[in-house]
Amino acid sequence: MSTSYDDVLAVVIQQIRSTVNEDWIEDFEIGPETRFNDDLELESIEFVKIADAIQNHFGNQLGIISWLSGKSIHELIGLSVGDLTGFITSALATPEA
Template sequence: MVRSNHFSREAILRDLLKILGEMTSDWEGGFAGAIGPETRLAADLALESIHVVQLVVAIERHFQRQDLPFQQLFVPGDRSVDDLRVSDLVDFLYTHLNTPSSGRTDTRSI
């Protein structure tokens, strides 16, 4: 996706659903329902830590941003998050994609 000055929640959700759909389409025993805003990454999609890393990389590539502070999403404060809904990820991306890039190329800390 080409960089834009503003990403809408709807566009982010659409792109994120496409990324998640591509990730899970060839999984054995994959998610039976449709992925939506209330879908939980761990409980519903059975994403494990390696899948979360793959998801982060796919998001960074898609949005051409490697400076997104995913550690704030997955490890707020001093404790890690057990699960997130797709809508939580959309909210995070909406906030951080609509702020200027810091110029840093890699801040992954998951």
């Protein structure tokens, strides 16, 4: 059974909110266009925590960090919630090796 993009998006947003866990994020609108660097002010260590939380949720290793390490500096700067969601959706659709 595959998980839809929208289902994954809801999980990603939920994990961002619970990992950051500060007052402003409760009301902060998060969507596919939201960027981790500029809009959320997340530092890399927080991003790793969110990636771990998402991987725990889905119960398998999605390879989020190795996916990131293949990105250019320009891609890292512009990295959005939608980019991450798209990667996870396709990783979940690919049978584990």
